[in-house]
Amino acid sequence: MNEHDSELIAGMLENKGYLSAEDQNDADIIVLNTCCVRETAENKVFGLLGRLGQLKKQKPHLIIAMGGCMSQQEHIGLKIKQRFKYVDILFGTHNIHVLPELIDRIESQKKQIIDIWSEQKDIKEGLSVKRFQGVRAWVSIMFGCNNFCTYCIVPYVRGREKSRQPEDIISEIEELVSQGYQEVTLLGQNVNSYGKDLMSGIDFADLLVMISDIKDLNRIRYMTSHPKDFSDKLIITISHLSKVCEHIHLPVQAGSNNILKRMNRGYTREYYLELVEKIRLAIPGVSLTTDIMVGFPGESDADFEDTIELIKNVEFDSAFTFIYNKRRGTPAAGMEEQVSDEKKVARIEELIAMQNKISLCKNKMEVGKTQSCIVEGPSKTNADLMSARTRTNKIVVFRGKRDMVGKPVQLHITGCSLTHLEGEVILAE
Ligand code: SAH
Ligand code: SF4
Numbered sequence: 001m002n003e004h005d006s007e008l009i010a011g012m013l014e015n016k017g018y019l020s021a022e023d024q025n026d027a028d029i030i031v032l033n034t035c036c037v038r039e040t041a042e043n044k045v046f047g048l049l050g051r052l053g054q055l056k057k058q059k060p061h062l063i064i065a066m067g068g069c070m071s072q073q074e075h076i077g078l079k080i081k082q083r084f085k086y087v088d089i090l091f092g093t094h095n096i097h098v099l100p101e102l103i104d105r106i107e108s109q110k111k112q113i114i115d116i117w118s119e120q121k122d123i124k125e126g127l128s129v130k131r132f133q134g135v136r137a138w139v140s141i142m143f144g145c146n147n148f149c150t151y152c153i154v155p156y157v158r159g160r161e162k163s164r165q166p167e168d169i170i171s172e173i174e175e176l177v178s179q180g181y182q183e184v185t186l187l188g189q190n191v192n193s194y195g196k197d198l199m200s201g202i203d204f205a206d207l208l209v210m211i212s213d214i215k216d217l218n219r220i221r222y223m224t225s226h227p228k229d230f231s232d233k234l235i236i237t238i239s240h241l242s243k244v245c246e247h248i249h250l251p252v253q254a255g256s257n258n259i260l261k262r263m264n265r266g267y268t269r270e271y272y273l274e275l276v277e278k279i280r281l282a283i284p285g286v287s288l289t290t291d292i293m294v295g296f297p298g299e300s301d302a303d304f305e306d307t308i309e310l311i312k313n314v315e316f317d318s319a320f321t322f323i324y325n326k327r328r329g330t331p332a333a334g335m336e337e338q339v340s341d342e343k344k345v346a347r348i349e350e351l352i353a354m355q356n357k358i359s360l361c362k363n364k365m366e367v368g369k370t371q372s373c374i375v376e377g378p379s380k381t382n383a384d385l386m387s388a389r390t391r392t393n394k395i396v397v398f399r400g401k402r403d404m405v406g407k408p409v410q411l412h413i414t415g416c417s418l419t420h421l422e423g424e425v426i427l428a429e
Contacts, residue, residue: 001187002068004129004138006033008096009067011128016100025055027062029103034068036153039325042070049084056086063106065089067096069157075328077114089113093158094120097127119159125168135376135406136183136389137176141169141207145189147226149253150264150335151296153327154189161190163198166207173214182374182406183219184211191222192229205237212241218374218408219391223249224291227275228266239282246283247317247393250276251291255310256303259296262335269310276314287317287362287392294351295324295344297335304347311355317362317392319355323348356418363394363416370426371396373411375404388423395420 009031010020021027030052035041049066056062064087070076072092080087088106091099094117102113123143131137144159145152173184186207188194194204202210204222211220220243227250238244254260257268267275279286292307311319323344326333373388379397380387386400388409396411397420411423 001138001140001189002033002035003132004140004187005068005093005096007129007131007138008127009033009099010130012097012100014130015128016103024052029063029065031099032064032066032068034066034070036068036070036073036076036157036327038322039327045070049087053084053086063088063103065091065099065102067091067093067099069093069153072116072157073153073328077116081112081114085112087112090116092116094118097124120162123162123164123168125164131176131181135181135374136185137181138187139169139172139176139184140164140187141191141222142188142194146193147190147266148264148331150262150331151293151324151327153330156329158189161193161197163194163196165198166195166200166202166210169207170210170214173211173217177214177217180406182217183221184217186211186220186222188222189224190226190229192225192231192234203231203233205231205234208237208241208244212243217243220244221247221393225250226266227252227272230275230279232278235279235282245391245393246286247289247391248279248283248286249289249291250279252310252314253291253293254296254299254303255307256299257306259299259303259306262298263296263332269306273310273313285392287394288314289318289320289393290314290316291320291322292351292355293322293324294347295339297324297332297339298337299324299339299347304350308351308354311351311358315358315362316355317394318359321348321351321355360416360418363418363421366394366413366421367416369413371411371413371421371423373409373423375400375407375409377405378402390421396423397421398423398425400425 024030034045052064066087071090080090089102091102102115106113142161142163144161145155146161148155192204194207195202225248252272253263253265255269371390373390373396375386375388377387379385385397386404388396398411409425410427412426413421413423415422
């Protein structure tokens with residue numbers, strides 16, 4: 001989502017006449033689009049700001065702007081005001097669209113501008129987006145989150161759920177298809193609650209049906225799906241729509257009911273397992289990925305074992321694994337029984353080792369099969385090979401020509417590693 005916001009920022013800057021710089025030393029303006037979901041990302045920003053301070057000493061005309069969800073927090077605003085006076089513009093998540101005006105202002109007034117809105121009343125449509133070139137494009141279908149999981153900062157920095165009107169989403173995707181994009185990924189913190197705030201009664205399943213009707217669009221993906229809102233109607237709809245890919249990112253977070261309750265996730269372990277079963281029955285060959293956290297306050301050895309048991313039971317294709325860290329202002333930050341760093345590290349290592357075993361096993365099961373893929377470009381790790389993506393969101397590297405980019409291809413899977421599959425072309429269309 002942040003990367004998509006960066007595309008928006010880049011689009012607005014290009015509209016203003018800026019061109020992207022090859023190197024930060026050549027830039028006249030540097031915009032940091034920040035994330036505060038986890039501590040590591042935040043720390044990186046302060047390190048980078050320090051280095052940019054040095055650059056600004058050599059190039060006083062350089063404009064430094066900082067946006068994103070870190071900026072949206074009051075204590076960060078204060079810190080920037082007091083300790084990073086050379087940051088020219090601080091803007092938040094609700095006013096990205098005013099950045100061009102803020103740049104005009106800083107050029108004339110040369111005084112630090114801090115402009116953070118507590119919310120945005122209406123969704124701004126029609127902003128120019130400079131998309132990363134490729135086959136796939138991101139499309140936001142909603143903003144914000146109403147769930148207030150107790151560890152999570154997102155609802156505080158992104159505000160309440162707001163859905164875009166279906167017709168605005170459709171016309172954006174039609175435009176993307178006319179530019180040659182093959183695949184869209186619909187974005188929202190919880191796409192399954194799409195439309196709850198609209199008068200029309202259209203829900204996420206209905207939206208998928210409408211998007212599926214767009215001519216020449218090949219593939220539809222979406223993220224993230226909150227398990228508690230994954231309705232039977234949605235499962236059936238997805239299973240019938242051929243353009244909707246067989247991949248669901250379904251963050252579980254923890255395998256223990258005690259922890260799920262303290263996290264305010266709104267489902268139990270049993271509910272989650274039943275949901276997985278329903279999905280697998282309705283959508284054969286579906287790949288499931290997840291987010292999991294260790295070290296949430298109060299997580300005992302037995303709770304952690306429940307998580308390990310759950311991942312063994314579900315056999316996710318892959319997982320993003322995180323160590324819980326305190327986010328200021330969230331309920332979990334004030335909970336007693338914080339888990340020691342030592343325990344957190346030991347648990348994440350065990351979790352990653354187990355998940356890696358499962359992921360590799362899952363990839364091995366693909367060997368010998370044929371997969372319908374779309375070619376995305378040269379492989380990131382070996383420029384002699386090309387890279388394609390399966391409907392189940394796995395990367396396949398294979399020998400092919402550069403002019404295959406954007407084309408559908410049938411690949412016979414011949415090998416694999418933990419991170420990707422290897423294949424050979426059977427049929428290029
Ligand atoms: N809306 C998505 C998640 C967005 S944040 C959902 O509900 O699944 C992405 C992931 O970051 C979360 O799934 C969670 O696993 C992790 N995360 C969020 N807050 C965290 C925290 N305080 N510490 C560690 N990981 C966190
Ligand atoms: Fe955060 Fe929970 Fe909302 Fe996801 S659903 S963004 S984890 S509060």
